[in-house]
Each structure stands twice: as C-alpha cells, then as structure tokens.
Amino acid sequence: MSPSRPNGLSRQPRNVVSRGIPEATVARLPVYLRALVSLAERGATTVSSEELAAAAGVTSAKLRKDLSHLGSYGTRGVGYEVEYLVYQISRELGLSQDWRVAIVGIGNLGHALANYGGFASRGFRVVALLDAGEVVGEKVAGLTVASVDDLEHVVKEQEVSIAVIATPGAAAQPLCDRLVAAGITSILNFAPVVLQVPEGVKVRKVDLSTELQILAFHEQRKSAAVLGIDADVVAQAFVEAAQ
Amino acid sequence: MSPSRPNGLSRQPRNVVSRGIPEATVARLPVYLRALVSLAERGATTVSSEELAAAAGVTSAKLRKDLSHLGSYGTRGVGYEVEYLVYQISRELGLSQDWRVAIVGIGNLGHALANYGGFASRGFRVVALLDAGEVVGEKVAGLTVASVDDLEHVVKEQEVSIAVIATPGAAAQPLCDRLVAAGITSILNFAPVVLQVPEGVKVRKVDLSTELQILAFHEQRKSAAVLGIDADVVAQAFVEAAQ
DNA sequence: AGGCACGTGTGAACGTGTGCACAAAGTCGC
DNA sequence: GCGACTTTGTGCACACGTTCACACGTGCCT
Incomplete structure (x- = not known):
C-alpha cells in the first residue's frame, strides 16, 4: 500500500508556459x-x-x-x-499571424459576435458560422451560415484554428467533442456549461451569469457592512429562521 | 535612513472578503x-x-x-x-434577493444580453434598457428602451443595483461616471476599455478579444512545440530579421 | 565633463492559492 | 453494538503572484 511515497516526480508546472511568461x-x-x-x-x-x-x-x-x-x-x-x-x-x-475563427451557434449572441468589429482588428478573422436551426443558409455579417452537419468539413476546408461556442448549454458538449475530434485545440465557450475536453485542448469560458453572481456577492457584503452587520451572523440567523 | 523598517502596519488583506471566503x-x-x-x-x-x-x-x-x-x-x-x-x-x-439590472447600450450585444434567459433564472431581473441611438423607444425583450439622457432618473426610479455596459469603447467611461454618480457600485463591463472608478465600486470586465488573444498565445506556443522549436529562439530570430 | 533627476529592472519578502495525505466522523452490514 | 469502509474537513508544504524598495543605467542640464 506504500503509505508515503516520495512522489517528487512527474511534477510539471502547468501554469507557467514553456520557458517563460506566467x-x-x-x-x-x-x-x-x-x-x-x-x-x-x-x-x-x-x-x-x-x-x-x-x-x-x-x-x-x-x-x-x-x-x-x-x-x-x-x-x-x-x-x-x-x-x-x-x-x-x-x-x-501570436498576433503576427491571422487566426481563423469559427462561431458555432448563431442565436442572439452568435449574431452579436459575428458582427463584432473587434475581432478583425487584431489578427482574428471569422471564417465560418455554424448553426443547427432555421438560420442555416442566411447571410450574417457577410458569411453564409452553414449547417453543423458539415462541421468537420467546414473546419478542415476553412482551416479553422479557434472555435467559439455560443449555443444553448445542452448542445455545447456534443459540439465541443466534434470540434476536438476535428482537430480544434482552442475553444472559447459562452455556453453555461463546463466543457470536458482531453488534455492539450485549451478552453476559456465566458459566462454572463457567473460574472453577475460574483458582483452580487460583493454587493451583498457591502450592504451588510454599511449597516454595521456581520454578514455571517445575518446568514446564520437566516438559516435558523428557515429551519 | 532606517534601512529596514518593520512596516507590518496598515496592511489589510484586500482579496479576502470580510471574515471569510477567498x-x-x-x-x-x-x-x-x-x-x-x-x-x-x-x-x-x-x-x-x-x-x-x-x-x-x-x-x-x-x-x-x-x-x-x-x-x-x-x-x-x-x-x-x-x-x-x-x-x-x-x-x-446573495441570490436570495432579486438583483435589479440595467443594460446600457442596446446594440448587437445589448440585444443579446436583454434576450438572454440565463439572467432571470437566478435572482437577476433586467429592469431597464438604455441607449443613445435610434433604438430608443423600441421594445426589446418586453422592455421599452429609454434614453441615456434619463439615466439618473431611471436608475433611481427602477432601483437599479447592477449595471451592464455594452456600449462602444468611447462611450463607456462617461456613462460609467454617470452610473457611479447615480449610486451604482457594481458594474459588468463589455466595452473594450479599462474603466476608471473610485474606490468602493466593483467592476468586472468581459472582453472577447482579450480571451481570443490569450487562446492565440497558447495555440502559438503549441504549434512551435510540435515542431520541436523553442518559441523564444524563433521570436529572437524574428526580431533580428526585422531590424 | 560631471552631477543630478528620472524611471527601469529585479531581488527579496510577503500573501494567496493549490495539492497531498490523513485523521476524524459518519454509515452500513452483520 | 462493533468493526470495516467511505468520504469529509484540514494541517502542512509548496508553487504562484504581488508588492516593496532600491541599485543601476540613461539622458539632461549646467
């Protein structure tokens, strides 16, 4: 059972990239x-x-x-x-090169992202829009929306290197799996789920309600502080009252 | 000259909130x-x-x-x-209470945010939409878009406690100042600028191109690593070639 | 030419966050 | 009721990130 292995091995710093930059x-x-x-x-x-x-x-x-x-x-x-x-x-x-971006999920948010000018400004070019609904075939921001059925084909054809997921939560994980299978290793996720990906794939998550919840937490603390109340005490009383 | 003062005074931890929670x-x-x-x-x-x-x-x-x-x-x-x-x-x-949210800037992104169902789900209610353009007076997601001229009035009237800024970069700081003056202390900023706010006001920033740039950085490193190239060496050569 | 003001680059101290490993505490079966 | 098994809660050590303070390089002024 080896109660205390030395285990000083296989320790690779994961937050420091390569030979540099934290x-x-x-x-x-x-x-x-x-x-x-x-x-x-x-x-x-x-x-x-x-x-x-x-x-x-x-x-x-x-x-x-x-x-x-x-x-x-x-x-x-x-x-x-x-x-x-x-x-x-x-x-x-790495902004010297052009990064080719696909947006998956052309709902409200997908539309907004497709039309967002900030992408093109610095090395990012939206080259594909994908959706599963009625939007397929429509023109959005100068591009024709393709069907997710053709995802693998589009990714290869357009040499997409970064994918943006802007679908409802339920659709995100299956699409993510297909993107990864198609060779994508960088994903920006707007869907409100935690994506499970294999090692080597980088996911960054942007979540509106998470951000609001963090703000709410601090705002709540502020309100309590103004009243000179210890928030923990309030919380405790609240719990007891609820029981 | 007192080369090494103990200086262990007036040190208040800022990242730990109140008596708790990192x-x-x-x-x-x-x-x-x-x-x-x-x-x-x-x-x-x-x-x-x-x-x-x-x-x-x-x-x-x-x-x-x-x-x-x-x-x-x-x-x-x-x-x-x-x-x-x-x-x-x-x-x-702090999700036991209802947080009243105003969205400032009803462009593509503002529309998407207003229609986003994820807000209502957990204690957040969008109670006001503000814009300076032609959208004013239109109905979006069940609310009539008000003019930013009435910002102070709307904030007070609707008891807004959290503001979301979804304007172009140039408009963000002045609007932020007005929001703060109107008593808002929690802001979620989608505009691509760093907002300057007085102490006590909490700003969280969501920035699409920042996220993409971070992904690009890692993607770049990966490509170089696959080729067995030290990215720093490549970079150095690149610099020299450019001189 | 020499001193002076300015502002970078960095070593060292500190604080925060993470991971490991295990004792304490509870449940379930017999 | 007692022992074996499961899983939490946490002390400790380490890694990461931030802040301080100052030596040293650089340009300007006299």
Whole structure:
C-alpha cells in the first residue's frame, strides 16, 4: 500500500508556459496592448510604467515585472517606446499571424459576435458560422451560415484554428467533442456549461451569469457592512429562521 | 535612513472578503451552483466531492476546501445533500434577493444580453434598457428602451443595483461616471476599455478579444512545440530579421 | 565633463492559492 | 453494538503572484 511515497516526480508546472511568461502575465498582455494602441492613436511616442499602468488599471510594479518577462524593452530614465512595445507584445501573443475563427451557434449572441468589429482588428478573422436551426443558409455579417452537419468539413476546408461556442448549454458538449475530434485545440465557450475536453485542448469560458453572481456577492457584503452587520451572523440567523 | 523598517502596519488583506471566503473561491461558487442544479434536475439527492468536482472541472480537494469556507455542510462517508448545498451557496452569493439590472447600450450585444434567459433564472431581473441611438423607444425583450439622457432618473426610479455596459469603447467611461454618480457600485463591463472608478465600486470586465488573444498565445506556443522549436529562439530570430 | 533627476529592472519578502495525505466522523452490514 | 469502509474537513508544504524598495543605467542640464 506504500503509505508515503516520495512522489517528487512527474511534477510539471502547468501554469507557467514553456520557458517563460506566467499565466497571470499573459492574461494582462492584451490589456496593455489595447492601452498602448490607444496611447499611440493619441500621438504618444513614449510612455512610463506609471502612465501605462494607470491606463491599464494595474500598479506600475506589476506592469514592469510583466514586461520584464518579455525582455528589456524599456529605457531607464525615459520609459517605453510605444510603437516598439506594441510590436513586441503583439508578437508574443501570436498576433503576427491571422487566426481563423469559427462561431458555432448563431442565436442572439452568435449574431452579436459575428458582427463584432473587434475581432478583425487584431489578427482574428471569422471564417465560418455554424448553426443547427432555421438560420442555416442566411447571410450574417457577410458569411453564409452553414449547417453543423458539415462541421468537420467546414473546419478542415476553412482551416479553422479557434472555435467559439455560443449555443444553448445542452448542445455545447456534443459540439465541443466534434470540434476536438476535428482537430480544434482552442475553444472559447459562452455556453453555461463546463466543457470536458482531453488534455492539450485549451478552453476559456465566458459566462454572463457567473460574472453577475460574483458582483452580487460583493454587493451583498457591502450592504451588510454599511449597516454595521456581520454578514455571517445575518446568514446564520437566516438559516435558523428557515429551519 | 532606517534601512529596514518593520512596516507590518496598515496592511489589510484586500482579496479576502470580510471574515471569510477567498476571492478564488467566490469565483468558483457559481460554477458549483450550476453543476448542482444540473445534478438536481437529473434527480440526484446527494453527491460526493469527487463527482461534483468532476462536473465542475476542478479537483476534489479544491472543491472540499472551497465548500469548507462556507461551513461544514457535508456528511462524512456520504457526501453533500444537493438541495441543501444549492440553498447554502445561493444564500452566500446573495441570490436570495432579486438583483435589479440595467443594460446600457442596446446594440448587437445589448440585444443579446436583454434576450438572454440565463439572467432571470437566478435572482437577476433586467429592469431597464438604455441607449443613445435610434433604438430608443423600441421594445426589446418586453422592455421599452429609454434614453441615456434619463439615466439618473431611471436608475433611481427602477432601483437599479447592477449595471451592464455594452456600449462602444468611447462611450463607456462617461456613462460609467454617470452610473457611479447615480449610486451604482457594481458594474459588468463589455466595452473594450479599462474603466476608471473610485474606490468602493466593483467592476468586472468581459472582453472577447482579450480571451481570443490569450487562446492565440497558447495555440502559438503549441504549434512551435510540435515542431520541436523553442518559441523564444524563433521570436529572437524574428526580431533580428526585422531590424 | 560631471552631477543630478528620472524611471527601469529585479531581488527579496510577503500573501494567496493549490495539492497531498490523513485523521476524524459518519454509515452500513452483520 | 462493533468493526470495516467511505468520504469529509484540514494541517502542512509548496508553487504562484504581488508588492516593496532600491541599485543601476540613461539622458539632461549646467
């Protein structure tokens, strides 16, 4: 039964990517990028960590540490050259190439996503729309909606590398399985379910009601705090009253 | 010059709320809740940490630790009673009360959000839609779209406690300022900008292209790894070629 | 040319989050 | 009722992330 194995083996850091860049930093790079582009449009040529941090909503120390993971792209006593930094972050995020995106599920949200201009702006091109309903055959945002029956074919034909799932919850998992089988390894999921995928497939989830629930939690705490009430005590009383 | 002050003072933990519950745990509670409701619909009355964890996409140890922050609601040797746990998590998240939500910006995304059924399901009620364009006066999802000119009035009249911003980037900050001035302290932001808000106001951001960029980063790394190439080396060569 | 002001890059300390492994606590069968 | 089995709740160790504070590089001014 071997009660205490040494088990110091097979430990691979999963949150740190390759030889570099912590996950938390990666998640912030897009924010920096947007802030930089915005600054560039306003004509700025250099920017200090303090300024950029303010624009991105983080502290300057965090920003500097994040950027230091990409290399030493700043100049001491001056700051960072905006254009050069835009280039470096874009490159690191892989935005030099064009990513071909398919949207699965053309309901309200799918429509909105298809028409959303923000995709094209930075390296993302929506190349396929898929649905199972009456929308099939219609033109949406310049593309004809294809049937999910042809999913495998469309994915291969259009060389899709990222899929966006915007279906009702029940349809998401089966479609996800088919996408994975078709070779997709990056999925952005808007459906309110936790997708089960094999190792090597990356899923990111965007969930509206989850976000609202987190806000509600904090809002509730605030209300209780204003009244000078310990929320836990209230909760306890509530439980007892309910019993 | 006092080279090393002890400086252990005025340190208040900001990520831990009140007397309890770590932020990371709060972010997962909605996921557990959904998994539990789904299980309940399938007729389950009790569930083990192992099962629930699988359904929620986390490890069982993490789940147990998360739930332990709410109290001891499980039974050793058996598991958790599904219905009771649903109740406890709902209560903790503040879903016992109805949250009144306003959506600002009724474009493609605003439409989709207004029609999204997932809101009503758990304590969230959309009570106001606001826009500045031609949509004003139209009926969307059973509500008449009001003008943003009346924002302050509508917020007060409808007792809005959470605002959702779904406008273009440029409009977001001014509207945010007005919402905050009108007393809103919880905002869900879909606009592609970092909102600046005073202390005490909680903003959560959902950003489609940010998510795609994070996926692209990992996808890029994967491609390079498959080819047996160190991505950093490629990047370096790329930089040199560009100079 | 030399000092000075400025701002980056980073080592070290701290706090938060995760994973392991097991004792405590409960149930079920006999 | 007692023992074997199951599963929770948690102490501990470690990994990750953030913050602090300052040395050092860079440009500017005299």
